[in-house]
Amino acid sequence: MVGCGFFARNHLLAWHHMDGVELVALCDLDAGRLQAAADLIEQAGGTRPRLFADLDQMLREVRPDFVDVVTTMESHEALVGICARHKVPTICQKPFAPDIAAVRRIVDVAGSAGIPLMVHENFRFQGPMMQLKQVLDGGAVGRPVAARLSWRCGFEVFKGQPYLAKVDRLVLLDLVIHVFDLARFLFGEVDRLLARTQKVRPGIAGEDGAVCLLEHGSGVISEVLGSYHTKIDPDPFPETLVRIDGTDGFLEVGHGFEMTITRHDGTEQRSIAPVAPDWGDPVWAMVQESVLNTQAHFIDCLREGREPATSARDNERTFALVEAAYRSAAQGRWVDLATV
Ligand SMILES: NC(=O)c1ccc[n+]([C@@H]2O[C@H](COP(=O)([O-])OP(=O)(O)OC[C@H]3O[C@@H](n4cnc5c(N)ncnc54)[C@H](O)[C@@H]3O)[C@@H](O)[C@H]2O)c1
CATH class of the missing domain: 3.30.360.10 (Dihydrodipicolinate Reductase; domain 2)
Structure with a gap:
């Protein structure tokens, strides 16, 4: 997962609690946020993921089955581009980019690389x-x-x-x-x-x-x-x-x-x-349930080789x-x- 800021907590806990998924590495430019995200996974009972400040290096060293991009929109084009070069399936937070021209460039890059790319539209x-x-x-x-x-x-x-x-x-x-x-x-x-x-x-x-x-x-x-x-x-x-x-x-x-x-x-x-996940908190229950459902849909589509609803x-x-x-x-x- 790349991006360990405000909303990342929901992604982290959802991945951690999902059957068949192991969070193997985290990436963020901010060392404090990176450590806090790894602490959260450890406190939830998981193995401490490997930590990186650079996505390209992470993909060279870890070779994950997929990447979850949870940064803000300005960085999505560059980060999805790196995932495409490494041919790694990717799920990326909304908004996809600051404008539609950038959205279309990202769609083309993923299409040319032949990687599944879904937007986390929850x-x-x-x-x-x-x-x-x-x-x-x-x-x-x-x-x-x-x-x-x-x-x-x-x-x-x-x-x-x-x-x-x-x-x-x-x-x-x-x-x-x-x-x-x-x-x-x-x-x-x-x-x-x-x-x-x-x-x-x-x-x-x-x-x-x-x-x-x-x-x-x-x-x-x-x-x-x-x-x-x-x-x-x-x-x-x-x-x-x-x-x-x-x-x-x-x-x-x-x-x-x-x-x-x-x-x-x-x-x-x-x-x-909504049905609140047992790791959720009451005000955010619906948001957290939707994050879980979104991520589960991505995994189902990857396993079954079909296009996600929010491709x-x-x-x-x-x-x-x-x-x-x-x-x-x-x-x-x-x-x-x-x-x-
Ligand atoms: N779907 C929803 O309901 C929902 C709710 C809130 C936020 N979001 C979306 O989630 C995304 C993240 O939002 P946030 O509020 O968590 O942002 P944030 O600024 O709090 O966190 C983003 C993190 O990404 C890191 N980052 C930025 N560029 C990077 C790079 N090149 N390599 C590594 N790390 C990098 C930053 O250091 C930061 O820690 C946004 O696109 C936002 O719109 C979605």
Whole structure:
């Protein structure tokens, strides 16, 4: 694994607890973070991994079966490039890169090297969202027509990830990208998109609020809302609140993972709460479960030789929505995805 910062703890513990996976080496430019990550694995009962400051050297000396890239986006192109040169299958955190041109270069490099490359896009692997998809596909509300996916909260994102206060592209690229992926997962590919953004908190470089409208090829119109500035009580972090209108009824996922399905014959309520891993902590349970599910999917695909649901090629389409949203917000008009 390369990158042992804020989010790495979730990856480390998930790999450590996964059957058939052994964490053999860690890499980070920061010696303190590297040691802390190795300590975490030892404290969890694992063998201390070998430690490196240089990925190329790590791959020459260790020759792992795959690499997990958990650094921030600026380094992904270089690091995935090193993995491609060594022909090592790779899973890489979102966002894949700072812009779509870099995403396409990474997709090409991995394609030419013939390595499996998956993006760690974990929202569609959240247990509650997987259950929602099953219910929808089972026809619970008929054919979906209109939807709202909302991730608006006041979570102190800059505390754990101070670098986010300095990025020009903030909430669309860091957060809404997940919700765009959910929209594709639930309703299929998008033809056109309209976006407006806002900068509400003082002292940050990028936008911290966004409202987007998506026209899907399936006929669904979805609203995607994202914010890091919303003062709300109770704060739903880290949940995505969902409302879907279908031809036979409507469906809501509210705070606390309560799903309500309303049809002509009545209303049904059920809990779609995540199952917290026993190494998890309560606030992060859903995030940690989704990390585990994402990593398990990568391993299943590697073993079975199939393309992951969020392969590099697939994630290029999610990234195109982000690029379209910035273009739309800057130009104040609908953007056709075929032009991105
Ligand atoms: N999927 C999610 O829910 C979720 C949540 C939070 C963060 N993330 C993503 O995880 C990634 C990491 O975020 P973070 O907050 O942990 O970042 P971070 O800055 O806290 O940690 C990144 C680490 O990578 C190391 N690093 C950078 N370049 C390196 C290189 N060339 N070689 C070796 N080490 C290098 C840094 O020293 C640092 O320790 C980001 O892409 C972020 O968007 C995803």
